[in-house]
Amino acid sequence: MSALLVTGVALLGAAAGWVAVPVGRLFVTVPAGGPPRRGALALVGAVVFGGLAAARGGDPALPALLLIAATGLVLAVTDLTTLRLPDPLVGLVAIGGGLGLAAATAATGEPRRLTVAVAGAAFSFIGYALLALLPRARLGFGDVKLAAALGLPLGWLGWPALRLGLLLPHVLAGVVVLVLLAAGRVRRDTPVPFGPAILGGAWLAAVLT
Template identity: 55%
Template structure:
């Protein structure tokens, strides 16, 4: 991947990171009030978004599905922010990511003449969705069906990348979330009955699955 492309996509990610907070406030329920951001936090969002985009460029390369991965990542950054604000994954945003995944990957499969990868993407979505439905139905589960729907959407790009990426993308979110919960409990920042958002871990785990898979 040419350095100029990598830098350009990273800069695009940084621009996305700048608008994520304002977009997230529009979808937060109840509406979130703007908060002043100072110091290093001003750079955190754009830096994270730029890193996400750059990682996808390196992992996906010149695959025609790269724009699809970037579009899902952009929506995912907003979803993560909303979930952190109000413990919700709004259906319109999840639907936007799902439409991007289905339509974009279908187009990429046609352009590249690789219909088998589209089958893998659809299979990944089905496996990820079914696995999280089962988790949501377990006694005492705190997994919401917004999480289930997001997991199914993320299963499509993971399935496009292959079995290893899909397995990593299914396991890593729960390892990340579990580690975070244990750390917060140990630090006495939360209680056992405190509800914590899973969406950011699902998105981070899926990104790692693509990058590492």
């Protein structure tokens, strides 16, 4: 994809980040002083969309990945501010992403990739469900459903992307929690949203593999 098109997609991502807070308010009550600054979210959206365009510019699944990324920005806002991952948004990731991947599969003529995508979603669901059932687990069922929904595009991209997408959220969350503990911002028993780590790990896996 040319630099001009990557820039255009990045600007689209900035717009998606700018509206993430007001869209999130349609699903949850976002505290007035709680949400991240819209300018910061616009910058994050530009990086997320631009990274996907640069890494996956020739991939027919790019439109599906951008839809998932746009919804993911809203999910990150709701989880950071209310510790909730609304089912309608997670459902949009699963259904909208699934339909987009089905179209991409038809374009490539590789039905096996869609089969692997479904297997990736099932594998992600089982893995996260087992983790959520462990004693003192910090994972909620919203995290489990989001991981399953993101397992679909990660599976479509291939097993390396799926493996990395399942591993990275735990690494990212661990680093963030350690930093927050060291800064005195949280205690060991403070609830910390895991959805942004799941989303960030999936994005990195899509960009790096």
